[in-house]
Structure formats: C-alpha cells, structure tokens
Amino acid sequence: MTLQRMDNVGIVVEDLDAAVAFFTELGLELEGAAHIDGSFADQAVGLDGIRSDIAMMRTPDGNAKLELARYHTPPAIRSGPEAPPPNTVGLHRVMFAVDDIDDTIARLRPHGAELLGQVAQYKDVYRLCYLRGPSGIIVALAERIG
Structure with missing residues (x-):
C-alpha cells in the first residue's frame, strides 16, 4: 500500500467564523462546511457525544487544506499556556x-x-x-x- 497524499491538517479553534475570516483574508478558499455528530464521529475520533462544526479551507492551487473545527461537545480543552511559544512540543505552525x-x-x-x-x-x-x-x-x- 502506498501513501497517496497528505489530505489536510486539522486545527481546533474557539471561534470558527473568526478563523474562517482570518484564513480567507490570507487567501485560502472555503471549500465547504458541515456539522459533525453521531456514532461515526465518536468512533473515528475516539470521543463520546461529539457535536462539532467544521470548515474545510483550501489553498488557491488546491494542493493543501486546513480543516478548522469548533467543538460544542465535548468542549475543546487547552493544554499548556494560553499562547504557547513556537518551541512547544506538538504541532508547531x-x-x-x-x-x-x-x-x-x-x-x-x-x-x-x-x-x-x-x-x-x-x-x-x-x-x-x-x-x-x-x-x-x-x-x-x-x-x-x-
């Protein structure tokens, strides 16, 4: 089996509309938006009772995407400082x-x-x-x- 491509990078946000506006101003295009819930979401993500809204943003060339997600339940949590510095372990930037x-x-x-x-x-x-x-x-x- 061969890797086909990197499909997207997911980012959890507190304000989905503000994040969409920010990335639209940067030049990404809103490809679509959806409300996500149900057993499919619970099973795929490994959380119970998921209710979230997502917006899929794509670069103008169509080769890269960001999935922005706003969790309603379970609520999103913060780990670490409010504004972690660029050298924080995990997704960097x-x-x-x-x-x-x-x-x-x-x-x-x-x-x-x-x-x-x-x-x-x-x-x-x-x-x-x-x-x-x-x-x-x-x-x-x-x-x-x-």
Whole structure:
C-alpha cells in the first residue's frame, strides 16, 4: 500500500467564523462546511457525544487544506499556556508562501494577527515571519525574494 497524499491538517479553534475570516483574508478558499455528530464521529475520533462544526479551507492551487473545527461537545480543552511559544512540543505552525509579506500582515492585523517577532530576511532568498492568529494558531509567512 502506498501513501497517496497528505489530505489536510486539522486545527481546533474557539471561534470558527473568526478563523474562517482570518484564513480567507490570507487567501485560502472555503471549500465547504458541515456539522459533525453521531456514532461515526465518536468512533473515528475516539470521543463520546461529539457535536462539532467544521470548515474545510483550501489553498488557491488546491494542493493543501486546513480543516478548522469548533467543538460544542465535548468542549475543546487547552493544554499548556494560553499562547504557547513556537518551541512547544506538538504541532508547531502552519506556513504559507505569499507574494507580499507586508501586505499580508497588514490585511491579517484586523483579524487579530500579531507578529511574534519581526519580519526577517534569510540571505537574498526569503523574507519570513511568525504571527499568532485565531485561537493562538501560529502562522508563518514566507515571501521569496531571490
């Protein structure tokens, strides 16, 4: 058996509408949304009594997807600090290539984006930054300059 592809990355959020707005502003497209519950969901995820809403976001090229999920029951839980630093064990961050990093940051700020450091330049190849988005998600941006 051969791996076909990575289908998506799932991220649990507190405010699904805010997360969809943030990632839409970044340039992802809403592929679909659904309410998830029932024994299928309980069995697949390994929790009892799941009721959640999901939004599937895809990159413009169609090659990558984010599944944003808002759990109603059982309620989502936080582990660790409210805003874990980039060196926290586990899912580290999601990185996107952008055409104009400064414009992207400016468009995301009204959606709550905050730079974790500053825009840095790696040689004559990339401009990079980390920012914190909805529900504390760390999003990295990369602009190819060389």
